[in-house]
Amino acid sequence: MPADTPLPDATQPAASVDPTVGFAHQMDTTAALIVAAGRGTRAGGGMPKQWRPLAGKRVIDWTLAAFRTAGVRQIVLVLSPDDDQAWAEFSSVADITLAKGGQTRAQSVANGLAALKDSPIQKVLIHDAARPCVSARVIHAVSAALDTGLAAAPALPVTDALWRGAEAKVTGTEDRTGLYGAQTPQGFRLDAIIFAHAALAETGGDAADDVEVARAAGLDVAIIPGDPDNMKITRPEDFDRAARILGGDMDVRLGNGYDVHRFGAGDEVILCGVPVAHDRGLQGHSDADVGLHAITDALYGALAEGDIGRHFPPSDPQWKGAASDIFLRHAAELARSKGYQISNVDCTLVCEFPKITPHAPAMRAAVAEILSIDISRVSIKATTSDRLGFPGRSEGIAAIATACVVKP
Numbered sequence: 001m002p003a004d005t006p007l008p009d010a011t012q013p014a015a016s017v018d019p020t021v022g023f024a025h026q027m028d029t030t031a032a033l034i035v036a037a038g039r040g041t042r043a044g045g046g047m048p049k050q051w052r053p054l055a056g057k058r059v060i061d062w063t064l065a066a067f068r069t070a071g072v073r074q075i076v077l078v079l080s081p082d083d084d085q086a087w088a089e090f091s092s093v094a095d096i097t098l099a100k101g102g103q104t105r106a107q108s109v110a111n112g113l114a115a116l117k118d119s120p121i122q123k124v125l126i127h128d129a130a131r132p133c134v135s136a137r138v139i140h141a142v143s144a145a146l147d148t149g150l151a152a153a154p155a156l157p158v159t160d161a162l163w164r165g166a167e168a169k170v171t172g173t174e175d176r177t178g179l180y181g182a183q184t185p186q187g188f189r190l191d192a193i194i195f196a197h198a199a200l201a202e203t204g205g206d207a208a209d210d211v212e213v214a215r216a217a218g219l220d221v222a223i224i225p226g227d228p229d230n231m232k233i234t235r236p237e238d239f240d241r242a243a244r245i246l247g248g249d250m251d252v253r254l255g256n257g258y259d260v261h262r263f264g265a266g267d268e269v270i271l272c273g274v275p276v277a278h279d280r281g282l283q284g285h286s287d288a289d290v291g292l293h294a295i296t297d298a299l300y301g302a303l304a305e306g307d308i309g310r311h312f313p314p315s316d317p318q319w320k321g322a323a324s325d326i327f328l329r330h331a332a333e334l335a336r337s338k339g340y341q342i343s344n345v346d347c348t349l350v351c352e353f354p355k356i357t358p359h360a361p362a363m364r365a366a367v368a369e370i371l372s373i374d375i376s377r378v379s380i381k382a383t384t385s386d387r388l389g390f391p392g393r394s395e396g397i398a399a400i401a402t403a404c405v406v407k408p
């Protein structure tokens, strides 16, 4: 085994790899080898899956971007000789070297490795173009493991029961102990994997992945914790899942709300669900909680569902004196019924008095409880209007609010 570094400690637990270790100190000696020469027959769609659109760009663009974002500066991209357009597109990209694909994945990898022979590269991360959701965490963890070993690859322990089946019937159960689902990038010291692939080529055999090639040549391969999101696009339905993971389908909406109530007789005001002692009260059909009304309208606005008056008409006597949390709970439930999560709300109360800051923590807690979200997602703040206008003359209190809802 031509190894210029000591053999890895195969007993080392994968969890000991620090996922934050980056490439900064070894960018010139690490390359990604991305195999993109397959035909994607199982995925259908009329063209190989790596060229198909996914969440706003092509599958291949996400895959390349993942490695570039992780700090990899040199990429060998293996293309089918049939993909003329891709050859034309990538032939003059500065950080990409092209290699010709083979009949099998293993042959494609071997051709890609040949392009790295006699280069200063020491580590190679071999990755399926069809895994566009790979994270920097996984890329870095595989690379870091190569500081102490010759080979490392991400995998997830099998958690589902394993069956045998025939003719749509279960015919047996398999023991899943010690079984893993293999992912890429599979990382190797360059010399070691070139040697291993040469050995496979000599036998004329095939292998499902490069870990199999490496093990056949006697290499120990460390298992790195994989990522459930690092899925391989294989079948048509996998595109939807990948798009959800990449966030391309995320629906983010903002709404604003504004409300004013005038002062009248009374000895307290209710603001953002909290009674605050004051020398006057606020007048309104309901409890006149100007803060909750603004937040409620912001949520209705984000959903394009009109305003509070549409859902709770002031002409309806049943809302006379109503506690305003009813309105906000309704808006929150409407958001959830439409599939949105409430990301955050921000409300500013505009008044000279009462002073809001001492009550802001209780107001945040009250709004968080009504919306069933964490308090860190609720902001309540206040300003005066510098004694200008109706809040400045202490004729009433105004509130403005923003709400953000997200459908993942």
Ligand SMILES: Nc1ccn([C@@H]2O[C@H](COP(=O)(O)OP(=O)(O)OP(=O)(O)O)[C@@H](O)[C@H]2O)c(=O)n1
Pocket: 035, 036, 037, 038, 039, 040, 041, 042, 043, 048, 049, 050, 078, 101, 102, 103, 104, 105, 106, 108, 127, 128, 129, 130, 131, 232, 233, 234
């Ligand atoms: N001769 C081959 C076969 C596969 N691959 C690449 O290997 C990765 C994983 O293979 P797979 O999911 O099996 O892709 P396809 O071979 O394209 O799919 P299918 O088997 O459905 O045709 C893909 O990025 C694919 O492009 C390759 O470069 N050369």
Ligand SMILES: C[C@](O)(CO)[C@H](O)COP(=O)(O)O
Pocket: 105, 128, 181, 182, 183, 184, 208, 209, 210, 232, 234
């Ligand atoms: C390399 C691989 O992605 C590991 O899971 C996989 O073996 C390649 O894809 P295939 O579907 O087995 O051809």
